[in-house]
Amino acid sequence: MVLAAAIAFLLCLSPHLEASLPQKIQQGWQIFLLGACALQLLAELARGRLLLPASTPFRAWLLLFFSLYLSASLSLLPSAAMTPAGSWALGFLLFPLLARLSGPQRIWTDRALLLSGWGLLAVAFTLKLADQPNWQTATLINPNILAGLTVMLIPLSVERRSWLLTAMLSLLLLKSQSLAAWICLPTAALAAFYPQAGKSRRILWTLLAGAVGLSLLLYSHPSLAHRQFWWRAAWELFQESPLWGTGPGSYPYLFPAVRSRLGGIGLSTPYAHNYPLQVLCELGILFSLLWFSWILRSLTRLAPARRWAVLAALLFGLSDSSLLLPSHHWIFCYLLSGTESPPSSSSLSLRTRTAGILLVLACALSLPAFWKNRTSHPSQDFRSASEHLARHLKMKTPSDLHLALAYQKLATEKNPYRAQSWIELAWLYGRAANPEKARQALRAAQQLDSQHPALRTLRKKQ
Numbered sequence: 001m002v003l004a005a006a007i008a009f010l011l012c013l014s015p016h017l018e019a020s021l022p023q024k025i026q027q028g029w030q031i032f033l034l035g036a037c038a039l040q041l042l043a044e045l046a047r048g049r050l051l052l053p054a055s056t057p058f059r060a061w062l063l064l065f066f067s068l069y070l071s072a073s074l075s076l077l078p079s080a081a082m083t084p085a086g087s088w089a090l091g092f093l094l095f096p097l098l099a100r101l102s103g104p105q106r107i108w109t110d111r112a113l114l115l116s117g118w119g120l121l122a123v124a125f126t127l128k129l130a131d132q133p134n135w136q137t138a139t140l141i142n143p144n145i146l147a148g149l150t151v152m153l154i155p156l157s158v159e160r161r162s163w164l165l166t167a168m169l170s171l172l173l174l175k176s177q178s179l180a181a182w183i184c185l186p187t188a189a190l191a192a193f194y195p196q197a198g199k200s201r202r203i204l205w206t207l208l209a210g211a212v213g214l215s216l217l218l219y220s221h222p223s224l225a226h227r228q229f230w231w232r233a234a235w236e237l238f239q240e241s242p243l244w245g246t247g248p249g250s251y252p253y254l255f256p257a258v259r260s261r262l263g264g265i266g267l268s269t270p271y272a273h274n275y276p277l278q279v280l281c282e283l284g285i286l287f288s289l290l291w292f293s294w295i296l297r298s299l300t301r302l303a304p305a306r307r308w309a310v311l312a313a314l315l316f317g318l319s320d321s322s323l324l325l326p327s328h329h330w331i332f333c334y335l336l337s338g339t340e341s342p343p344s345s346s347s348l349s350l351r352t353r354t355a356g357i358l359l360v361l362a363c364a365l366s367l368p369a370f371w372k373n374r375t376s377h378p379s380q381d382f383r384s385a386s387e388h389l390a391r392h393l394k395m396k397t398p399s400d401l402h403l404a405l406a407y408q409k410l411a412t413e414k415n416p417y418r419a420q421s422w423i424e425l426a427w428l429y430g431r432a433a434n435p436e437k438a439r440q441a442l443r444a445a446q447q448l449d450s451q452h453p454a455l456r457t458l459r460k461k462q
Contacts, residue, residue: 004105007097008112011334014327015116015149060294064092067287068248075247076240076254077415084249084282087326091333098337106338110160113331117153120146121168147178148322151185151312152331155192159305184315192308227273227319233258234272234281245284257417271324275317278324298336306338405432412441419445 072078072085101109150173157166173181236258237246246254252270259268272278280288295314299307313332317323323332405428412421426441 004101004108007094007101007334008109011109011331012112012116012119014330015120060290061092061095064287064290064294065089067290068092068283071245071283071287072248074241074244075250076417077247077250079415080249080253081247083326084324087329088248090326091329094330094333095337098334107160109334110156113334114153114157114160114162114165117150117157117165117169120149121165121172124172143176143178144180144320145322145325145328147173147176147181148313148316148320148325148328149331150176151181151188151316152309152328152335154185155189155305155309155312156335158308159303180316180319184312188308188311188315191311192304226269229262230255230269230272231274231277232262234274234277236262238277238281241284243284243286245280245282245287248282250282251278253415254417256419260419271321273320275314275321275323278321295336302336302338306335309335401428401432404428416444 068085068088072081075081098106150169154166154169154173157163157169173185233255234251237251237254240246240254251272255269272281276288276292279291283291295310299310302310310332313323313328313335322328405425408421408425408428412418412425415421422441422445426438426445429435429438429441
């Protein structure tokens, strides 16, 4: 019962707390959950038996963890890898945990997830009454993230026959003005229900025709040009490290390095707006093959409504990356694990058991290093540099200038792919009367973003 309550708490509250809790609290909660899951996993591996859903081979599950560990360990930006790698790992740990829940407990966790949908509606309704702009996003960041969550909740509400929630979520989805969500829901429904449709096939084909019409509208939408550019940037970054990827969560930090090369001056984004492409870019070919083959294998064993939810999320992921958010990823893994087949608990060989224990221990031992990298994130060094520079400009103290320069240099070393960092470093070197170092920093910024507006001003000063 404790396990069911913990999973219900995770599913119900994580979408709402993601945008409101401080980052450190989210990381601490995530590490606590990972630690608890890892201890349970170690105990079962030591006994030689691990309960997994019938569609989940243990070796494939182990390889998935191993490829994630490699991608995070070999990341181009280790300081940005910890939190995304942890959220991926926690989603994968849900598979063996959910296999322990009984039928009534799974119904209970389903209701907890649907309660999250009611929470979205309550907040959106309250914001609407208060005449707040963007009320339809509720507690989430933007309408696309809301749509990414809603396309997973609507099929589950249909499966649990919560028709009022289905209608209200559909209305909220309509207000989000997400054309991609309007397209993917009926298309996924056709793919999920067609074999069992019988006399309802005409309705499903009508829904598909509507989805095709909406696809034509989406194709002519102005945002498509931006998305195509973000996809090209992800492909360019993938070619930098195709096997292991650039590292979990690295895309927004590496994107400025290829933006000017592709001619997208002024465009900025934290995501590639294409889930498979960003997974391929950040985690590489090996992980992508394992993960998407895992999804395809699981789809064949899902009940139609859950298959509808998973397919809708994947189709929506072709134009958005909301599945990379921790809460969306955990809900996706929860729906993906909902097989009709009974769980399997086969004995593990000594070699397999040893490999599993060593992998879990390696991940556990790497957590302090990842946490150290995360707590020394470049953003904290940038903040310290700004504080010392402001004090120097106000008090004219040379020590603050040297400290600002040291913090700026440290932040730039941690993320050398950001042109703005090199430009600020060049400005500080110039103020510290070191023109040679300033010119070197300017050359580095020039290689990353030759069209940056601040470069022209600094060249004149140098």
